[in-house]
Amino acid sequence: MSSISRIWRYGGEAGNVRVGSVFFGRLKTWGFVIGILLILIGGVGWLGSLDLLTRPCIAVGIVLVAVCSSAVSKLRGHQFTLWIIAAVIVPLLYPSGFQRLCGIELRSPWLMLPVTQLVMFGMGTQMSLRDFAGVVRAPWGILIGVISQFTIMPLVGYCLAKASNLPGEIAAGIILIGSCSSGLASNVMNYIARANLGLSVTLTAVTTLLAPTVTPFWMKVLASHLVKIDFLSMMSDIIKIVIVPIGAAMVHDWLKNVERPMRAKVAAYSLACLIWPAICINNVARGKLFAVTGFGEVLEITTFLAAVPAVGWLFHALWRRWNRIQQFMPILSMGGIIYYTAVTTAAGRNELLSVGGVLLVVAMAHNLAGYLLGYWFSRLMGLNKIDARTVSIEVGMQNGGMATGIATMMGKLSTLGLPAIVFSPWMNFSASLLANYWRKKSEKA
Incomplete structure (x- = not known):
């Protein structure tokens, strides 16, 4: 395998490891669905100015979508991009958590x-x-x-x-x-x-x-x-x-x-x-x-x-x-x-x-x-x-x-x-x- 194909394998489809298990495939699918639902719930909370509901739902939802996106074939080539989007959205919601750690x-x-x-x-x-x-x-x-x-x-x-x-x-x-x-x-x-x-x-x-x-x-x-x-x-x-x-x-x-x-x-x-x-x-x-x-x-x-x-x-x-x-x-x-x-x-x-x-x-x-x-x-x-x-x-x-x-x-x-x-x-x-x-x-x- 060439070096570039290795990057593509681990970069474009990182996390899409073929474990040969129906269980893990279904787990990813459900994780993706739950992530989408949480984002939608967070969106509704944002419209209703319910900050307590909005931030955790969107943060957890976007992370689940990024991690489990390999369950959707059309998203496998964009999984790394989704991780980057998550790395932008979550710190926007919880900035203090990404500024200091253990001092x-x-x-x-x-x-x-x-x-x-x-x-x-x-x-x-x-x-x-x-x-x-x-x-x-x-x-x-x-x-x-x-x-x-x-x-x-x-x-x-x-x-x-x-x-x-x-x-x-x-x-x-x-x-x-x-x-x-x-x-x-x-x-x-x-x-x-x-x-x-x-x-x-x-x-x-x-x-x-x-x-x-x-x-x-x-x-x-x-x-x-x-x-x-x-x-x-x-x-x-x-x-x-x-x-x-x-x-x-x-x-x-x-x-x-x-x-x-x-x-x-x-x-x-x-x-x-x-x-x-x-x-x-x-x-x-x-x-x-x-x-x-x-x-x-x-x-x-x-x-x-x-x-x-x-x-x-x-x-x-x-x-x-x-x-x-x-x-x-x-x-x-x-x-x-x-x-x-x-x-x-x-x-x-x-x-x-x-x-x-x-x-x-x-x-x-x-x-x-x-x-x-x-x-x-x-x-x-x-x-x-x-x-x-x-x-x-x-x-x-x-x-x-x-x-x-x-x-x-x-x-x-x-x-x-x-x-x-x-x-x-x-x-x-x-x-x-x-x-x-x-x-x-x-x-x-």
Whole structure:
């Protein structure tokens, strides 16, 4: 089974495990029906201003629908989207439950960063070093895709941010998600659409590598009047959020194809690399190292990069003992996405309730512009229909996890990170519709 089909299996139909049991099938069906009934009861309670009835019924109902939606065949491909919708609605109803747990601030950068890194690492384990070879095989398609990704989406985001008249930091969040790289889920959607999967994976890989410089550049040019942008700090954040975990995943992929003596050398090198992070963590805990040197950003990045081979080697060692661990990584990634979606929604609840409708319209316009302009620009530049569809999906889908991570590191999760929470479920929903449409069109051809 290919890596992309594994993502589809666990991402599009996560939870649809074939247990071969009529009992569990009926249990899911009844759970789905009860969920719908509870949502309806909650709706009636809302109309009657019965808050005591409304909130628990809708919260429990939407969770049941998300968990049991695999009982309805037409919803199986949208189950992850339903989970994301649940992760937005439940925190809107009970925001305090997603702000602190046992005295721990759930939106703390020290918690959100590793969660976001886990998401990126999980998706990175479904990629391989071979994906980057596509640059040599199809340079023109890659060039068109990269230009489309990093010009269409930032500029459209800027125009929509200006037209929407939203508060400054929320408007900057629209530009931020437009300036990010392709979403990793775009590979899944291109797989469903029967587009050029090789081109899709390579485009995602290349735009991800370019993000540490291109994303801060566009934010500095387009959004610096809305929010303070520190180019080097944002570059550092993107390296930590995206490059470090995906780099560790690539170390694991490389180790699959080397002999045992080389793996032993990598193990020794990894242990040596851990000495530097250990020294830094010890001194930071005592408030010494960064304050004394004055090179905090450089030391921080060096520390994270030093951990890359160690994390890659450790995961590879686990994989060699239990290779099914790689199959569960997309599930962990989805869990991480649900976590930061819920926490961000709770943090920005008041803002979301006041501007959520406008953000949804902006998300739809931004997404649709990406699909249309990505497709027709590719056709204009000479790409065939299949490759143009690939670029269209790549351009239309943005990396919401990166946007959320950057907003968290900047301490502006409840404003700058808010658009990503609205954009992400819509992008997944619209892309799945478009991918299935193109799939059916390909089958008829």
